[in-house]
Amino acid sequence: MNEKKYGNQSLHDLFFDVEIRMLFLIGIIHFPIFLLFPYFYLAIVWSLFSYYFIHRFTHTNVEFGKKYFPWHYDHHMGKNQHVNWGVRLPIVDYIMRTRLLSENSKNE
Numbered sequence: 001m002n003e004k005k006y007g008n009q010s011l012h013d014l015f016f017d018v019e020i021r022m023l024f025l026i027g028i029i030h031f032p033i034f035l036l037f038p039y040f041y042l043a044i045v046w047s048l049f050s051y052y053f054i055h056r057f058t059h060t061n062v063e064f065g066k067k068y069f070p071w072h073y074d075h076h077m078g079k080n081q082h083v084n085w086g087v088r089l090p091i092v093d094y095i096m097r098t099r100l101l102s103e104n105s106k107n108e
């Protein structure tokens with residue numbers, strides 16, 4: 001789970017990072033919303049930043065991720081990596097019925 005990609009990245013690495021490019025693309029695609037609902041668009045941008053930094057932090061601090069984001073830890077370390085897609089919150093997994101508790105997340 002602790003990936004080299006989330007270590008010390010140069011500006012060049014950040015520019016060519018697929019994850020960052022996709023988040024930037026999502027922000028661009030949703031930009032027309034800003035014209036009608038600027039606060040909603042700012043919430044989208046906040047969510048994109050929040051996703052990236054929480055995702056990065058849980059990968060660089062595995063014990064923190066295991067304790068406070070067990071659903072994300074289960075996604076990477078569980079037996080079935082086709083479940084537990086939520087990074088910030090498991091609510092989407094509960095709605096879509098893709099939350100699968102593992103031995104690591106019995107305290108949830």
